[in-house]
Amino acid sequence: MGKRAFGIIVLLAFFGSAAMAQDARNDARNVVDTVARTIGAATVKTIQFSGSGNIFGFGQSYQPGGPWVKFNLKSYTQLADYERGASREENVRTYLDPPDLGGTALFIGELRQVAFLSGDAAWNAGPGGAPAPAPAAVEARQLQLAITPHGFVKAAMAASPTVQSKTVGGKRLSVVSFTWKGKYKVNGYVNSQNLLEKVETWMPDPFLGDMLVENIFTDYRDFSGVKFPGKMVQNQGGFPVLDLTVSDVQPNAPASLDVPEAARQPVPPVSRIESLKLADGVWFLTAPVGPNSMAVEFQDYVAVVEGPFSEERSLAVIAEVKKLVPNKPLRYLINTHHHFDHSGGIRTYAAEGVTIITHQINKAWYEKNFRLPRTLVPDKLSQNRKSAKLVTLTDKYVLTDGSHSLEVHLSQGLGHNPGLLLVYLPKEKLLYQADYFTAPPAGAPLPPADHMINRRNLNLQENIDRLHLDVERIAAAHGRVMPIADLRKAIGKTE
Numbered sequence: 001m002g003k004r005a006f007g008i009i010v011l012l013a014f015f016g017s018a019a020m021a022q023d024a025r026n027d028a029r030n031v032v033d034t035v036a037r038t039i040g041a042a043t044v045k046t047i048q049f050s051g052s053g054n055i056f057g058f059g060q061s062y063q064p065g066g067p068w069v070k071f072n073l074k075s076y077t078q079l080a081d082y083e084r085g086a087s088r089e090e091n092v093r094t095y096l097d098p099p100d101l102g103g104t105a106l107f108i109g110e111l112r113q114v115a116f117l118s119g120d121a122a123w124n125a126g127p128g129g130a131p132a133p134a135p136a137a138v139e140a141r142q143l144q145l146a147i148t149p150h151g152f153v154k155a156a157m158a159a160s161p162t163v164q165s166k167t168v169g170g171k172r173l174s175v176v177s178f179t180w181k182g183k184y185k186v187n188g189y190v191n192s193q194n195l196l197e198k199v200e201t202w203m204p205d206p207f208l209g210d211m212l213v214e215n216i217f218t219d220y221r222d223f224s225g226v227k228f229p230g231k232m233v234q235n236q237g238g239f240p241v242l243d244l245t246v247s248d249v250q251p252n253a254p255a256s257l258d259v260p261e262a263a264r265q266p267v268p269p270v271s272r273i274e275s276l277k278l279a280d281g282v283w284f285l286t287a288p289v290g291p292n293s294m295a296v297e298f299q300d301y302v303a304v305v306e307g308p309f310s311e312e313r314s315l316a317v318i319a320e321v322k323k324l325v326p327n328k329p330l331r332y333l334i335n336t337h338h339h340f341d342h343s344g345g346i347r348t349y350a351a352e353g354v355t356i357i358t359h360q361i362n363k364a365w366y367e368k369n370f371r372l373p374r375t376l377v378p379d380k381l382s383q384n385r386k387s388a389k390l391v392t393l394t395d396k397y398v399l400t401d402g403s404h405s406l407e408v409h410l411s412q413g414l415g416h417n418p419g420l421l422l423v424y425l426p427k428e429k430l431l432y433q434a435d436y437f438t439a440p441p442a443g444a445p446l447p448p449a450d451h452m453i454n455r456r457n458l459n460l461q462e463n464i465d466r467l468h469l470d471v472e473r474i475a476a477a478h479g480r481v482m483p484i485a486d487l488r489k490a491i492g493k494t495e
């Protein structure tokens with residue numbers, strides 16, 4: 001074959017594949033168009049759907065690696081404004097009876113939460129309904145709009161979707177894919193009735209890395225001229241966060257989600273750490289949100305109790321500890337339990353070569369987690385590829401240098417999670433506890449006698465008695481440092 005003929009064949013092949021790519025994009029647009037016609041997406045500018053079912057506490061499983069703690073979802077309403085990129089989501093939850101095991105937000109009666117998005121502003125209804133800015137939630141709420149059935153169609157049309165055929169569970173489905181905001185891959189699974197059965201994407205999570213988020217739609221029905229799923233389940237990290245039976249759908253419901261001035265106010269950074277000296281070589285480290293940490297100085301090293309929240313928080317705590325004790329290495333991190341608000345920052349400590357002390361029950365789950373992919377938001381551990389050092393305990397572990405000691409004890413009988421650890425400093429008569437007693441704000445209603453809040457307080461006292469701990473002060477992960485008398489008062493013992 002002459003050079004010239006070869007060149008023509010290469011050119012034909014090039015134009016041929018470009019034409020095929022163009023065909024594939026046209027095919028994808030055709031599939032999306034057909035879905036749009038089937039569910040009535042073209043005429044929908046806003047949609048409001050509501051219902052009830054179950055809602056779950058993400059990151060708050062009873063067992064590490066298990067399903068998220070479950071609540072009744074008494075009511076749920078989402079208003080999505082696709083034209084303005086705005087949304088309002090309201091949920092009202094109550095405890096199951098008896099309450100599901102696992103970490104729980106503590107509330108009496110029912111808990112109502114409202115989350116807003118408008119363009120590049122996000123906020124929540126704070127105490128008394130006042131807007132509380134939530135800038136960190138903007139991207140996730142925008143992405144949530146793109147994974148509802150009508151939102152998916154609109155986001156796919158605005159992107160350059162591709163399509164491929166896939167057999168899933170014996171069913172032939174067209175999978176429409178696009179990249180949202182140049183970063184997030186979104187796949188929509190379309191069945192032979194031109195309905196979206198599932199939309200999946202991946203969001204960054206400090207603990208789970210590139211976390212799979214799936215919206216599963218079944219039981220499509222006609223609601224006021226549009227088709228909408230009668231059942232929606234959203235999974236995050238492999239387990240449901242929402243299981244909704246839809247009872248009402250209103251296309252083009254009025255929406256005026258303007259950004260209130262208060263929602264634009266800057267929020268204090270999670271990296272603003274304040275330290276409070278509790279005793280010689282012992283500091284309580286607080287931040288505007290999330291659990292508090294505690295630093296303890298030994299002869300040759302420093303130990304930190306709790307690595308909450310995120311890498312940003314951990315870096316700030318570590319910097320503060322280096323300022324407080326500049327000439328000693330940070331050697332240990334004590335992790336009270338696996339719930340994400342308490343463990344979201346432990347990877348940063350691992351990346352710094354700090355040994356993590358945790359309950360044996362967390363070992364396999366943490367080791368698996370330390371290897372999960374993190375392409376969306378790489379962190380220090382994924383970048384430096386250090387292998388994390390874990391030390392595990394079953395009942396008790398002690399750090400001591402002869403004159404100073406720190407005891408780690410397994411708490412028993414709470415039902416919050418089976419590996420919950422208490423940290424006790426015998427010399428200082430100080431107990432650090434996570435998710436137990438927190439003094440209620442002044443004027444807060446008293447919980448009923450058998451409420452979880454009271455059971456937690458009683459259980460803490462039972463553990464203090466069982467372990468023969470001589471406690472004068474309690475440092476709360478969520479809360480402040482309190483005299484033991486506050487706990488005694490809460491459980492009705494004033495002697």
Ligand SMILES: [Zn+2]
Nearest residue numbers: 103337339435
């Ligand atoms: Zn917890």
